[in-house]
Amino acid sequence: MAARLGTRVKPVTCVEDLRLLAKRRVPRMFYDYADSGSWTESTYRANATDLDAITLRQRVAVNVGNRSQHSKMIGEPVVMPVAIAPTGMTGMQHADGEILAARAAEKFGVPFTLSTMSVCSIEDVAAHTTKPFWFQLYLMRDREFSLSLIKRAKAAGCSALMLTLDLQILGQRHKDIKNGLSVPPKPTLANLVNMASKLHWCRAMLATRRRQFGNIVGHVKGIDDMSSLSAWTSEQFDPGLDWDAVAWVKEHWGGKLILKGILDVEDAKLAVASGADALIVSNHGGRQLDGAPSSISALPEIAAAVAPQIEVWMDGGIRSGQDVLKALALGAKGTLIGRAFLYGLGAAGEQGVAQCLAIIQKELDLTMAFCGLTAIEQIDGQVLRALPWSR
Numbered sequence: 001m002a003a004r005l006g007t008r009v010k011p012v013t014c015v016e017d018l019r020l021l022a023k024r025r026v027p028r029m030f031y032d033y034a035d036s037g038s039w040t041e042s043t044y045r046a047n048a049t050d051l052d053a054i055t056l057r058q059r060v061a062v063n064v065g066n067r068s069q070h071s072k073m074i075g076e077p078v079v080m081p082v083a084i085a086p087t088g089m090t091g092m093q094h095a096d097g098e099i100l101a102a103r104a105a106e107k108f109g110v111p112f113t114l115s116t117m118s119v120c121s122i123e124d125v126a127a128h129t130t131k132p133f134w135f136q137l138y139l140m141r142d143r144e145f146s147l148s149l150i151k152r153a154k155a156a157g158c159s160a161l162m163l164t165l166d167l168q169i170l171g172q173r174h175k176d177i178k179n180g181l182s183v184p185p186k187p188t189l190a191n192l193v194n195m196a197s198k199l200h201w202c203r204a205m206l207a208t209r210r211r212q213f214g215n216i217v218g219h220v221k222g223i224d225d226m227s228s229l230s231a232w233t234s235e236q237f238d239p240g241l242d243w244d245a246v247a248w249v250k251e252h253w254g255g256k257l258i259l260k261g262i263l264d265v266e267d268a269k270l271a272v273a274s275g276a277d278a279l280i281v282s283n284h285g286g287r288q289l290d291g292a293p294s295s296i297s298a299l300p301e302i303a304a305a306v307a308p309q310i311e312v313w314m315d316g317g318i319r320s321g322q323d324v325l326k327a328l329a330l331g332a333k334g335t336l337i338g339r340a341f342l343y344g345l346g347a348a349g350e351q352g353v354a355q356c357l358a359i360i361q362k363e364l365d366l367t368m369a370f371c372g373l374t375a376i377e378q379i380d381g382q383v384l385r386a387l388p389w390s391r
């Protein structure tokens with residue numbers, strides 16, 4: 001039976017239901033921050049529409065009585081090959097958002113990735129969870145500060161470092177500029193009026209002390225307050241990030257390294273040469289290069305070129321278990337979800353993230369059954385009909 005969230009009368013049965021609830025409950029500037037892409041949003045839309053356009057082969061008269069979605073990502077056992085992607089300002093979708101999402105992921109048995117630009121700090125998330133999580137790093141011009149983030153992630157017991165390669169310069173999202181996105185929100189008349197209609201969000205936010213960029217404020221000399229993400233990004237993120245810098249990060253981290261934001265075969269080969277453990281085929285959820293290919297359309301060529309020398313994962317547009325199965329069929333060993341879990345969080349906090357994960361797992365389970373499959377290792381290109389798009 002589908003669970004009910006809050007006072008909603010109709011049961012929540014899919015990620016789209018969570019999105020609609022989040023839209024009602026989260027202040028506009030933060031909902032828009034999640035549900036938008038850069039410039040015309042063509043890549044953002046393509047991520048989902050290219051996944052939708054893939055059709056599956058239905059198989060019958062196969063014994064599918066005993067199914068499992070268990071798998072591994074970089075050697076870590078996962079209940080299904082779906083990790084929570086790093087997302088900035090998650091603690092603005094819901095008070096204490098990173099802690100709540102990390103707890104939901106831990107209870108469910110999938111990895112959680114904490115963004116550099118999180119509201120709850122590395123130490124705070126570690127203090128409220130019992131298993132290691134992953135930390136996502138944006139490389140800063142100030143290498144001392146980058147190093148301190150790496151050391152803090154190590155000290156917190158993080159089991160992998162995810163270095164993001166596709167956002168040293170910020171793509172433009174029109175809505176963020178128009179909404180005057182800031183953390184915490186500025187008390188303008190428009191913001192106050194909008195927030196007044198989000199009572200649950202306001203109550204929870206007033207009850208927490210976590211309303212800043214927790215990994216940064218108080219950790220960088222001279223930064224006691226930081227409201228503008230775009231100003232900080234343009235001043236601090238290092239546009240000089242190159243493969244030497246990747247080697248520098250790898251050497252200082254010394255553990256499992258995941259490279260995020262690969263869309264091109266040449267870059268994928270360089271990722272292999274860097275010695276990283278996994279790469280993520282990703283266009284940052286359509287938030288950076290508008291006009292870049294959808295992640296799912298870039299995946300097959302990259303997987304064919306570099307797997308299994310490196311684990312190939314994919315994110316972008318995944319809203320269902322069917323989408324996960326399609327990504328696995330096209331060569332991904334793992335997937336990540338960004339907006340899907342954010343919608344769950346905005347809709348109903350920890351319970352909403354848990355519900356998002358449960359929905360995706362159930363869809364994956366049933367879709368495997370309809371395709372005549374009982375284990376994740378059985379999923380390959382045979383499950384797909386002809387691809388509707390080409391590169």
Ligand SMILES: Cc1cc2nc3c(=O)[nH]c(=O)nc-3n(C[C@H](O)[C@H](O)[C@H](O)COP(=O)(O)O)c2cc1C
Pocket residue numbers: 033034035047085086087088115116117136164260282283284285286287315316317318336337338339340
């Ligand atoms: C609101 C939002 C914030 C994000 N912040 C980060 C971030 O801080 N670091 C990062 O590497 N990726 C970030 N991403 C990209 C996600 O990690 C992921 O690549 C993307 O969300 C996948 O697409 P999906 O949202 O369609 O699942 C962000 C994405 C969203 C939607």
